[in-house]
Amino acid sequence: MDLPTTTAALALPAVLTIVTVGLWATARLPEYLTALLFFAAAMILRVAPAETVFSGFGSSAFWLILSGFVLGAAIRKVGLADRIARLLAAHLLGSWPRLVGGVVLATYALAFVMPSNMGRIALLMPIVMALAERAGLAEGSPGRIGLALAVGFGTFQLSASILPANVPNMVMAGAAEGAYGLRLAYLPYLLLHAPVLSLGKGAALVAAIVALFPAKPAGTVAAEPPAPAFGPAERRLSLILAATLALWMTDALHGVSPAWVGLAAACLCLLPRIGFLSGEDFAAGVNVRTCLYIAGILGLAAVVAQTGLGAAIGRGVLALLPLDPARPALGFASLAALTAALNFLVTANGVPxxxxxxxxxLADGTGLPLATVLMVQVIGYATPILPYQASPIVVAMGMEKVLARDGARLCLVLALFSYAVLLPLDYGWFRLLGWIGP
Structure with a gap:
């Protein structure tokens, strides 16, 4: 096929992608409506087959998100969220930086034992919001918004340093093994990325939230009545959650996707007599708007990849990059910039x-080792510039109805700090560990 024909074939996918991403980025329309418009336009214009356009609804991520909403609603309804929040309150209340820091630390600690971003958000969000209630942070207040964003950003961005802890990491690992026979090891990967991508970015995240969303949480109430005894519903839900967590942690052994484990747990929560939620609770607890939005993001990424638009853009950008084997620092920065650009088109899950x-x-052009080139992309897809680029952040915002502009503000501040300060630190750390030659 000659170049003009190829260019013409990519014109419709390119226009549709630009318009859809533009509407999500500017929030000129509600995010769910933009997703529905994307579905309609893609099918009417025959941009891609239906199985590609609507692939988001068949993805494990979509069902894990829906299951997460159900589990979160059950945790809130039976009072388990408030019980755990009561235990945390004594250590975190009274200081806004300490409260934000504690929440961010919890998101990272849980990533070591639970492989699903969506599952972690489902467990943490109701607990953190119960903690916000105890701190006197009203719904819609800056403090409550800041805590919701701490859950979403901490869950997604910090977990990039733990190999099996998020979807982009696993896509990258699978693609690297399939294309180059390169198997990534858990501990070397953690050592390479944890100091800067987790510790450095975690500290930056706490500082940014404290500055952008100031709050004064109440201190611990001295005369607080004792917690009620565990009821039957709390015991049943605790068993369901414990079994779900155990299956999530051992997915490499039994081979069942965390999405289907979560879906089974959600079904148990909805069953009569066994479960905890009525039809009305399900309707109130599941944010259909966010589910449609996520399906739209995943569908757009699939369309960009299936039509060849992503590969064409990648090759075009590759030709524009200032690659010079004699200047490894320039190559390192160029690779991070490339992943940031791809993030706009296919979101974090599609970048690898x-x-x-x-x-x-890219290794030939930069003179960097192949393994190093593969690792640099982690910096880019772990640093979204706008919220839609990371579906876990979108889900966290949707669960607490955080406005797009609030998420975008935090995204932009963290991205600016990451590329201006953390990227040079990362380059130095790569060199120190021998991933970049002298």
Whole structure:
């Protein structure tokens, strides 16, 4: 196929992608409506087959999100969220930086034992919001918004340093093994990314939330009545959650996706007599708007990849990058910029699928080792510039109805700090560990 024909074939997908991403980025329309418009336009214009356009609804991420909403609603209804929040309150209340820091630390600690971003958000969000209630942070207040964003941003961004803890990492690992026979090891990966991507970015996240969303949480109430005894509903839900967590942690052994484990747990929560939620509770607890939005993001990423638009853009950007084997720092920064650009098109889950096949060309152009080129992409997809680029952040915002502009403010501040301060630190750390030659 000659170039003009190829360019013409990519015109419709390109226009649809630009318009959809533009509407999400500017929030000119509600996010769910933009997703529905994308579905309608893609099918009417025959941009891609229906199984590609609507692939988001069949993805495990979509069902894990829906299950997360159900589990979160059950945790709130039976009082388990308030019980755990009561235990945390004595250590975190009274200081806004300490409260935010404690929540961010909890998101990272849980990533070591639970492989699903969505599952962690489902467990943490109701607990953190119960903690916000105890701190006197009203719904819609800056403090409550800040805590919701701490759950979403901490869950997604910090977990990038733990190999099995999020979807982009696993896509990257699978693509690297399939394309180059390169198997990534858990501890070397953690040592490479944890100091800067987790500790450095975690500290920046806490500072940014404290500055952008100031609050004065109440201190511990001295005359607080004792917690009520565990009821039958709390005991049943605790058993369901314990079994769910155990299956999530051992998914490599039994081979069942965390999404289907979560869906089974959600079904148990909805069953008569066994469960805890009525039909009305389900309707109130499941944010359909966010589910549609996530399906739209995943569908758009699939369309960009299936139509060849992503590969064409990747090759075009590759030709524009100022690659020079004699200047490894420039190559390092260029690779991070490339992943940031791809993030706008295919979101974090799709970046490694497009970037990894280009890694051998990028290694030749930069003079960096292939493994190093593969690792640099983690910096880019773990640093979204706008919320829609990271579906866990979107889910966290949707669960607490955080406005798009609030999430965008935090995204932009963290991205600016990450690329201006953390990226040079990362380059130095890569060199110190021998991933970049002298």
């Amino acid at each position: 699928a497009l970037f990894t096949p280009l890694a051998h060309l």
